[in-house]
Amino acid sequence: MIFRILLYAGLALLLPGLAALGYSLWEGPAAWSLDTRTFWGTPISLFVFWIGLAHAGTLISAILLALGVPLDRRTSMLAELTTLCALVVAAVFPLMHLGVIENFYMVVPFIDARGNFANVGSPLVWDFCCIAIYAILSLVFFVIHLLSDRFQALEDLRRPMAWLLFPLVLWVHTIVSLDFAVTFVPEWRGAFFPLYFIAGAIYSGLAMVNVLLVAEGCRVRMLEKLMVAGSFVMLAFWGWNFALKGDWNFSVFAFGALLPQLWWVSSFRESAVGRLLVSASVLFGLWLERFYLVMPSEPQGFGWTDMGLIAFSLGFFITLLVFLRIKLRKPIEGDVLLFGELDEKPVPVVEHHTEPLTSREFIVLRFPLLVGVLVALVYTLWAVSRPAFDSVALGVPHVVAMFFPIVALVAAFVLCIRPFWTIVPRSRFTVLASAAVIVVAAFLAGMFYAGGSSQKAVREAGADIPSETIFDGTVPDSLHARALWNARCSSCHGTDGKFNEKFIREFYPVPQKLTAARLDSIGEDSLVHVILNGRANMNPYEGRLTEADARALVRYMRSLAPETNDSAEVAP
Amino acid sequence: MIPLMNAFACLLSLAMAQFLWHKPIRLFKEAFFLLLALVVFGFYAFFAGDISQPDMESYPFRMLALCLCFSTTALPNKRRRYLLMAQVMWLWIEFFGGISLYYHGVDMPWTRILAICVSVFGSTFLSRISQGMEFALMAYWIAVWVFF
Numbered sequence: 001m002i003f004r005i006l007l008y009a010g011l012a013l014l015l016p017g018l019a020a021l022g023y024s025l026w027e028g029p030a031a032w033s034l035d036t037r038t039f040w041g042t043p044i045s046l047f048v049f050w051i052g053l054a055h056a057g058t059l060i061s062a063i064l065l066a067l068g069v070p071l072d073r074r075t076s077m078l079a080e081l082t083t084l085c086a087l088v089v090a091a092v093f094p095l096m097h098l099g100v101i102e103n104f105y106m107v108v109p110f111i112d113a114r115g116n117f118a119n120v121g122s123p124l125v126w127d128f129c130c131i132a133i134y135a136i137l138s139l140v141f142f143v144i145h146l147l148s149d150r151f152q153a154l155e156d157l158r159r160p161m162a163w164l165l166f167p168l169v170l171w172v173h174t175i176v177s178l179d180f181a182v183t184f185v186p187e188w189r190g191a192f193f194p195l196y197f198i199a200g201a202i203y204s205g206l207a208m209v210n211v212l213l214v215a216e217g218c219r220v221r222m223l224e225k226l227m228v229a230g231s232f233v234m235l236a237f238w239g240w241n242f243a244l245k246g247d248w249n250f251s252v253f254a255f256g257a258l259l260p261q262l263w264w265v266s267s268f269r270e271s272a273v274g275r276l277l278v279s280a281s282v283l284f285g286l287w288l289e290r291f292y293l294v295m296p297s298e299p300q301g302f303g304w305t306d307m308g309l310i311a312f313s314l315g316f317f318i319t320l321l322v323f324l325r326i327k328l329r330k331p332i333e334g335d336v337l338l339f340g341e342l343d344e345k346p347v348p349v350v351e352h353h354t355e356p357l358t359s360r361e362f363i364v365l366r367f368p369l370l371v372g373v374l375v376a377l378v379y380t381l382w383a384v385s386r387p388a389f390d391s392v393a394l395g396v397p398h399v400v401a402m403f404f405p406i407v408a409l410v411a412a413f414v415l416c417i418r419p420f421w422t423i424v425p426r427s428r429f430t431v432l433a434s435a436a437v438i439v440v441a442a443f444l445a446g447m448f449y450a451g452g453s454s455q456k457a458v459r460e461a462g463a464d465i466p467s468e469t470i471f472d473g474t475v476p477d478s479l480h481a482r483a484l485w486n487a488r489c490s491s492c493h494g495t496d497g498k499f500n501e502k503f504i505r506e507f508y509p510v511p512q513k514l515t516a517a518r519l520d521s522i523g524e525d526s527l528v529h530v531i532l533n534g535r536a537n538m539n540p541y542e543g544r545l546t547e548a549d550a551r552a553l554v555r556y557m558r559s560l561a562p563e564t565n566d567s568a569e570v571a572p
Numbered sequence: 573m574i575p576l577m578n579a580f581a582c583l584l585s586l587a588m589a590q591f592l593w594h595k596p597i598r599l600f601k602e603a604f605f606l607l608l609a610l611v612v613f614g615f616y617a618f619f620a621g622d623i624s625q626p627d628m629e630s631y632p633f634r635m636l637a638l639c640l641c642f643s644t645t646a647l648p649n650k651r652r653r654y655l656l657m658a659q660v661m662w663l664w665i666e667f668f669g670g671i672s673l674y675y676h677g678v679d680m681p682w683t684r685i686l687a688i689c690v691s692v693f694g695s696t697f698l699s700r701i702s703q704g705m706e707f708a709l710m711a712y713w714i715a716v717w718v719f720f
Contacts, residue, residue, distance in 0.1 A: 174668050181672035191629035191669035229603035236610035240632055243618050356652070356697045397674045 002215050007322045013315025020308020021096070028099055030486035032309065033302040038295045042306040043093040045294035046313045049204070049287050050090035051131065051176055052197070056205015057083030058138045059169045060223075061145075062162040066361075073145075075220050077332050078212050078325075079205070080142045085321040087135045089313050094127070099491035100539050104128075105448055109383060109402075120383045121398035123178045130172040133405040137412050141165055144416075146331050153419040160364045160415060168408045173201050175401055180293070187247060187296040196237045200286060203230040203256075207282035212321075214276045224263065224275065227282065231260045249292050256285025368414035372407035379406055475548050481556035484549055488541065489557075497560030516561035527554045573621035573628070575718070582717045584616055585635045586710075589642035609639055626678050630669040637662035641713050645706040655709075656695050663688045684720040691716070 024031040024043070032041045057079040064071045095101050107128040109118040118125045141161050148155040177197035180188040190196065206227040213219055235257045242248045259281040268274030325332070380403055384394045424430055476484075486495055493499065519527070531550040534540030541550065573581075588609040592602060613632035621628050640658040647654055666688060670680040691712055698705065 170664070174664070178668065178672055182675035184676070189626075189629065191626065191672045192633050192665075193672065194668040195630075195633050195665060225599050229599050232603045232607040233610075236607050236614070239611065240614050243614060244623055244629065353700065356699055395674075397671045397680055401671070 002217075003322050003326055006215065006318055007326075010315045010318030010320075010322060013311045014319050015315070017308050017310075017312025017315050020305050021092070021312050024096055024305055024309065025101070026487075028487045029097065029491050030483075031305045033295070033300060033306050035297055035300045038297055038300075040097070040294050042291075042295075042302075042309050043097045045291045046309060047090050047093035047097075048176065048294060049290045050086045050093075050313060050317070052173070052201035052204050052286070052290070053208050054083050054086035054090055054138075055134075055169050055173045055176075055201045056203075056208065057081070057086065058134075058141060058165055059202060060205055060209060062141070062165040062169065065159060065162040066166045069222075071220070071222075074216065074218070074332055075209065075213065075223070077142075077145060077328075078216070079209050080138065080145060081321060081324055081328070082205070082208055082212065083138050084135075084142060085317055085324065087131070087138065088320060089317045091131075091135075092316075093309075093313075094124075097491075103539070108448070110448070117386050120386075120402070121394055123175065123182055123401070126175045126401040127179060129402050130175045130405045133409045134168060134172045137161075137165060137168060137408060140412060140416060146328070147423075149331070151419075151423045153422050156364075157416065157419050160361050161412065163361050163365060164408050164412055164415070168405060170198055171404050173198050178401070185296065187245060187293070189245065190241070192237070192240065196241075199230070199233050199237060200289065203227065203234055204283060204286040206230060207279040207286070210279040211276060211283065214272050214279070217272075219275065224269070227279065228260055228263045231257045231282070249288070252285050252289045252292065254285070255281045256289060259285075365411065365415065368411035369407065371414050372409070372411035375410045376403045376406040475555065476552040478552075478556055478559065481549075481552035484545070484553055485556050488545070489553065493557075497557060516558065519558055519561060524551065524554050524558075527557075573617075573625075573631075577620040579718050581613075581616060581620070581631075581635055582638065582714050584612070585639040586642050586714075588612060589639045589646075592639070592643040593647055595648065606636070610636055613639075626673050626676055629673070630665055633665050634662065634669075637665050638713060638717055642710060645701070645709065651701050652695065652698050655698075655701070656692060659688060659692045659695060663692060681720070684716060687716045687720050 029041070032043065034041050061071070061076040061079045065076070095104055098104055107118050107125055109120045109125055109129065120126075141158075144154045144157050144161060148158060174194040174197065177193040181190055181193040206223055209223055210219075210227060213223070235253075238248070238253060238257070260278050262268045262274065263278050265274075268278065380399050383402075384396075384399050386394075485493075528547060528550045530538060531545065531553060532540060532542040532547065545553070588605075591605045591609070610632055613635040616635070617623065617628055617631040621631065623629075637658065641655070641662060644651060644655040644658045663685065666681060666685050670678075670685065674680050691709070695709070701709075
């Protein structure tokens, strides 16, 4: 019953949220609240919130398993399921923010046929790779858990996998924190951000698991206590942030640290509604914290699109989670499985001394880890020899962020291949399915290597740009052109016509800047042609813009580069 | 921060470590002492150093990591595991804090990072940790803190 209500609630939020998502995809970054100090806005604040939850689920499950703290199967599977659903939700927002969604694979730092190589020194590139690897390994960890009651070989894999995931999840969330910490935004100044983000993710993850346990009709007191203890630690982080930068937000403090203390009141603690309120208060406080972090200035023009995106994220998460929870009812609620209160039972602690480097996990993991380290070393040496910009040499700190995720990916692959091989039934179907997977993987690799180059883009790189065309339509006015510019072009070219260099440098080689004089020498027709048909990294907009729109955009771009000021350059 | 105050921070970490992990180990008690330690370290960093300097951004958390390293030597069980984890946490703060500062033009503290790496690597080979070894480890951490 409760799941059905949650499913309806999720759908009620998701459907109007989809309208906001569609509008945002169509309009681009101009759709949501942005100003001169906020260049990321609602989507990235939602990304940081959901990715924190995504990291916390597996972390809680893996950390407790690795350290030998007993947690019942239902709770740990719920935590892992939260991770997978939150990852899917979180992935939507950076893609949306990218502007050119179909080119997302260009962020992968591997050279393609066009010679594109993403800037491996960029935290945004680290983000994509680390989170992708984390998503793959979390899925594998969940599948192993799901099947572990039927196959002993997989049950034996769980602890070694937990020891791989434990540092990986900390590493990946640290990388998310570096998206902020390496910038020059004064509010994001903080070499302590890696710890701060990890603490926040664990805290919000504990709250989310507690909310889900209320929906399940059970409770795990250990997780509640950890959550309340987490509020003390977060308070210390907020205090230091205040001492360092003078940033203090009362609502974050009230929801994130003050209200959770209601847990100390027994009537609150012992009622499901009370526990739900406390946990929901933590989640709201932590969401507010991310919101104010990403948008340091008071949000201007926070409108229905922003609200819709928030509703979309919440609705999508609830719908997906409840749907999967219903589908996986049997493995999560099996009769033989433990329920809820395991941590309350006294577990006899048997202390025994293990000689150094003789634990079973170490013996199982040492060969896969060695292979992983070798592969990561080869990749790192190769990547460091390919700086994105000739003028900037890459150093160890630029490339080291992807080292451990690559180690973990390769090690997990080596670790899992044998147990999975033993449990897969040998049949013609299995052979065919394996062959199909290999073919699809090879096809995707080929697509990736091709770099999405189209015939048009190749043609545009040549010299067959028409020297003269006759246009006899009506060109829209400058107001319309400005709206188009803000929606379609500003994510790369900037609202003021100068490069949005912070964004550009993450993904593409920075092209030559064009002065007003140079724009005139190229001519309006050629520029219209480039807008409609693309050129090098510029995507073709034919079908999405009319020729009249393109012409209006060229004239608007020209107006942004006054002839009297050489420094005011536009960058088509 | 001047070297004398930096050395004094080490002593303060050692002093705060005395409050952690005393039997009976209770979650809220330990969380409260962690909060207390962080507050004390925060005040110390605020008053003893110039917090406008980039390397002060993570100073209280580095002190906390050192404090946890000290405190793990007094744990009753599974000392090697938690001793390693505390040192890895210190390494984590130094390394990723260093990366964030590197992008702001501050050099990575490679010597300190390598010294902690050596300590982590060496600790994995420790068998039963004698009192002499506890003392040697603490002396090593103090040396890393004060001299690197």
